[in-house]
Amino acid sequence: MASSPVSVSALHVPADWRDFLALTKPGVMRLVVFTGLCGMLAAPTQIHPVLAFTAILCIAMGAGGAAALNQWYEADLDAKMKRTRGRPLPGGRMERQSALHFGVGLSVASVVLMYFAVNLLSAAILTASILYYVVVYTIWLKRRTPQNIVIGGAAGAFPPLIGWAAATGQVSLLPVLLFALVFLWTPPHFWALALFVKSDYANAGVPMLPVVAGERATRTQIGLYTVPMIAAGLAPWALGLTGAIYGVASLLLNGVFGALALAVMLRKTGENDTMKPEKRLFAWSILYLFLIFGALVADRWVLA
Numbered sequence: 001m002a003s004s005p006v007s008v009s010a011l012h013v014p015a016d017w018r019d020f021l022a023l024t025k026p027g028v029m030r031l032v033v034f035t036g037l038c039g040m041l042a043a044p045t046q047i048h049p050v051l052a053f054t055a056i057l058c059i060a061m062g063a064g065g066a067a068a069l070n071q072w073y074e075a076d077l078d079a080k081m082k083r084t085r086g087r088p089l090p091g092g093r094m095e096r097q098s099a100l101h102f103g104v105g106l107s108v109a110s111v112v113l114m115y116f117a118v119n120l121l122s123a124a125i126l127t128a129s130i131l132y133y134v135v136v137y138t139i140w141l142k143r144r145t146p147q148n149i150v151i152g153g154a155a156g157a158f159p160p161l162i163g164w165a166a167a168t169g170q171v172s173l174l175p176v177l178l179f180a181l182v183f184l185w186t187p188p189h190f191w192a193l194a195l196f197v198k199s200d201y202a203n204a205g206v207p208m209l210p211v212v213a214g215e216r217a218t219r220t221q222i223g224l225y226t227v228p229m230i231a232a233g234l235a236p237w238a239l240g241l242t243g244a245i246y247g248v249a250s251l252l253l254n255g256v257f258g259a260l261a262l263a264v265m266l267r268k269t270g271e272n273d274t275m276k277p278e279k280r281l282f283a284w285s286i287l288y289l290f291l292i293f294g295a296l297v298a299d300r301w302v303l304a
Ligand code: HEM
Pocket: 025, 026, 027, 028, 029, 030, 031, 032, 035, 137, 148, 149, 152, 153, 155, 156, 157, 182, 186, 189, 190, 193, 286, 289
């Protein structure tokens, strides 16, 4: 595996537990873990609480380990971006080797524990998502193509499938629709952010869509992905796989998402633009996913 060229500041402060925690990207991973938990709770079987806890712990460890490996590989990029230059590696608080050992250790432990404590299928999908994030997205696509997050984004869509597979030992239509929802949600989620941190990616030479194809094309793509995302969000209800709680929540949440995405799509950026609609869409994308997965679980448990 090729390692990336690194130019980080000289080590000055030794890493402590906070730096290892930061390597797991806890802000992003709480939603990843939440979608995994909801996938598990929406399944039509009741998993033993100890097994459920173990499976969620494994998803958190796997996602955290993959995030550490992502930062091990791209410490050079992180050092060039305002948003990421304070991370433990570019900040000079940790050796790359430590991040590598931590990332590999957590990832391997998560899969082994999932296999022995839960089941083969959930361990296999967890392995696929870790490899997908680290190898397909981080190492292969991120520096090469503006489609990096469309193809690579599948990594973040696996957790609901993992949760479902942990509870049932199999995969069916509903978790596949949840996979599709997160997969189609990722482009509007990320490109809304990329529009207002465009210069960071340009400085680091990362070919994100607004840098390579421009703002206009990015706004159009946000709109184009939002349409099938809304369809995937409504499908569990439209196909009769969920009840009225999910149906009503999904209509409302997708309606707001559609309106905010349309506002971003139709806009032209002016001088000294504060990018409020883009920031609003990005913030809403996160709340949206928490709420729609929460509604799925409420639907299953309240109407049960
Ligand atoms: C390739 C796909 C994705 C890319 C490139 C991406 C990129 C980003 C970036 C750059 C940020 C802002 C910086 C940060 O807090 O780290 C962010 C924030 C966030 N992302 Fe994503 N994201 C992707 C997929 C996902 C997925 C699948 C989830 C969850 C299911 C997710 C959940 C979040 C959350 C919760 C935040 C806010 C973090 C906080 O408040 O600290 N993202 N994303």
